[in-house]
Amino acid sequence: MKKVGIVFWSSFTLVMLAVLVGVLAPQTLEKVTKNVQNLLTYNFGWYYLLVVAIIIAFCVFLILSPVGAIRLGKPTDRPDYSNASWFAMLFSAGMGIGLVFWGAAEPLSHFAISSPQAPEGSQQALKDSFRFTFFHWGISAWAIYGVVALALAYSNFRKGAPGLISSTLFPLFGEKTKGPIGYTIDIIAVFATVIGVATTLGLGAQQINGGLSYLFDVPINFTVQLIIIVIVTVLFIVSASTGLDKGIQLLSNWNLYLAATLLILTLFIGPTVAIMNDFTSGLGSYLQNFVHMSLRMEPGDAGSREWINGWTIFYWAWWMSWSPFVGIFIARISKGRTIREFLMGVILAPTLVSIFWFATFGTTAIETYLTKDQTLVELPTEQLLFGVFGNMPFGFILSIIALLLVAIFFITSADSATFVLGMQTTFGSMNPSFKIKLIWGILQAAIAASLLFSGGLTALQNAAIIVAFPFSFIILLMMLSLYKSLMAERKKLGLYIRPKKQHTPDGQKKDG
Numbered sequence: 001m002k003k004v005g006i007v008f009w010s011s012f013t014l015v016m017l018a019v020l021v022g023v024l025a026p027q028t029l030e031k032v033t034k035n036v037q038n039l040l041t042y043n044f045g046w047y048y049l050l051v052v053a054i055i056i057a058f059c060v061f062l063i064l065s066p067v068g069a070i071r072l073g074k075p076t077d078r079p080d081y082s083n084a085s086w087f088a089m090l091f092s093a094g095m096g097i098g099l100v101f102w103g104a105a106e107p108l109s110h111f112a113i114s115s116p117q118a119p120e121g122s123q124q125a126l127k128d129s130f131r132f133t134f135f136h137w138g139i140s141a142w143a144i145y146g147v148v149a150l151a152l153a154y155s156n157f158r159k160g161a162p163g164l165i166s167s168t169l170f171p172l173f174g175e176k177t178k179g180p181i182g183y184t185i186d187i188i189a190v191f192a193t194v195i196g197v198a199t200t201l202g203l204g205a206q207q208i209n210g211g212l213s214y215l216f217d218v219p220i221n222f223t224v225q226l227i228i229i230v231i232v233t234v235l236f237i238v239s240a241s242t243g244l245d246k247g248i249q250l251l252s253n254w255n256l257y258l259a260a261t262l263l264i265l266t267l268f269i270g271p272t273v274a275i276m277n278d279f280t281s282g283l284g285s286y287l288q289n290f291v292h293m294s295l296r297m298e299p300g301d302a303g304s305r306e307w308i309n310g311w312t313i314f315y316w317a318w319w320m321s322w323s324p325f326v327g328i329f330i331a332r333i334s335k336g337r338t339i340r341e342f343l344m345g346v347i348l349a350p351t352l353v354s355i356f357w358f359a360t361f362g363t364t365a366i367e368t369y370l371t372k373d374q375t376l377v378e379l380p381t382e383q384l385l386f387g388v389f390g391n392m393p394f395g396f397i398l399s400i401i402a403l404l405l406v407a408i409f410f411i412t413s414a415d416s417a418t419f420v421l422g423m424q425t426t427f428g429s430m431n432p433s434f435k436i437k438l439i440w441g442i443l444q445a446a447i448a449a450s451l452l453f454s455g456g457l458t459a460l461q462n463a464a465i466i467v468a469f470p471f472s473f474i475i476l477l478m479m480l481s482l483y484k485s486l487m488a489e490r491k492k493l494g495l496y497i498r499p500k501k502q503h504t505p506d507g508q509k510k511d512g
Helices: 006-024 024-064 083-093 099-104 107-113 124-135 139-158 166-178 180-216 224-242 245-267 272-286 290-294 302-331 338-373 374-378 381-389 396-426 434-454 459-495
Strands: 502-504 508-512
Touching: 006 024, 006 180, 006 434, 024 083, 024 124, 024 139, 024 290, 024 396, 024 459, 083 245, 083 302, 083 338, 083 396, 099 107, 099 124, 099 180, 099 302, 099 396, 107 338, 107 374, 107 381, 124 272, 124 302, 139 272, 139 302, 139 338, 166 180, 166 459, 166 508, 180 245, 180 302, 180 381, 180 396, 180 434, 180 459, 224 381, 224 396, 224 434, 245 272, 245 338, 245 434, 272 338, 272 459, 290 302, 290 459, 302 396, 302 459, 338 374, 338 381, 374 381, 381 396, 381 508, 434 459, 434 502, 459 508
Parallel strands: none
Antiparallel strands: 502 508
8 A cells, every 4th residue: 555644644533533423423513513504604605706706717817818728747748538538537526416416406496496586486486497507507616626626737747746735835835835734735625525525425325215216116214325335335446446547437438428318318308499498598597697696695685695505605615625526536637638628628518518417307307397296396306306207208217327327426426536535645646556545435435324324414514515615715825826837837938918029130020
């Protein structure tokens, strides 16, 4: 096993303490973490919105700037993976289970249960349901992932630094990043990764159990969920043993094929015209209102403010808590791409697919609710998609595909996380040993199972949201550090928006 140090042992201890409290006193931990989460969202909601707005502006600046031509690696380096495989891997790691979990549920919730602005069930609520769902899963989320991944990829491949979050801050803090400051940053990143992924694994087990229950009357209980976690753990450990180029890449490609199959079948079996109408209208409304939604606080409206806290600010914090894991993984698979190519690929392509995904499954759910089955809103979130399919032709086949998709998303998320945790706790090694990945893989599964048993999953999810607050400051520092390095390199390489005038030997001016 590769050498491990203070980051591994400190992170391991911190995670185990949090899990121990979650198992022994789940209600107490949930109450405390919920209170802290509410304190942060009510008092610093404005801060979360501004940070994400700054991140988006920074990404746009880099795309339009001459530094966008800088390659993540040596000038002769080229991407290790095809565009299709690259997209499949970053998409699987970035959102994965969440798209299947919320694809039908979030638009329906915004329309029929808790509308962001208009009365529930109204025509305006229908428009708002897609606009805000697109907003939560679109450009903003992927910009957060993108800026963290870019700072890591630039630091690692361009500057030769270790693949650690702390290494990205070397231009600001110098050698201090190799001491207590750096250790603290990396420990926060590891803690956020473990807690976030373990929570997602728990939710994934619940959705698979929910699907099996809806289709085959399998009971919903801890025993079934434990069996699911054990089976999936064995599968992702086998995948982890084959390495990045085989296991994760192969599974991610399968994921993409399955997701495309489910999407296309639902599009044509479902209300096709309504889906295309909602997609087009929702996309236009999303783009038209993007700035307003990005800075919307509603300080004089308690009900709207509560909705913003529970949805928008929750999502921004959740994406930030996931950004160390997703950012490190995306950075690892992005060597050889230019900054402009990288940011446009990471932000735009997944956003468009996410938007079309939610338009397809959200419209199908809402149309089913309005015309066939108003009891859909009574189903648990993990069963809602299967309830929608139950009202469609070939619904059983669609449900089986969805179950397989969740299972493979489950495996790729866990596999990617073990790889990232191995990197973070072995001094940034680009190829962590199988033993260290095995330790983190088993630990993640054990955490998810323990908290499903004790009922502490919500408390751990709250903890992940809380960790996002200090990590948001690290993201801002990463951006500042990256800007400093890129501006220095811009001058060194002579990259300018407009060509500078240079004198030729005969005294004439020419563009240079």
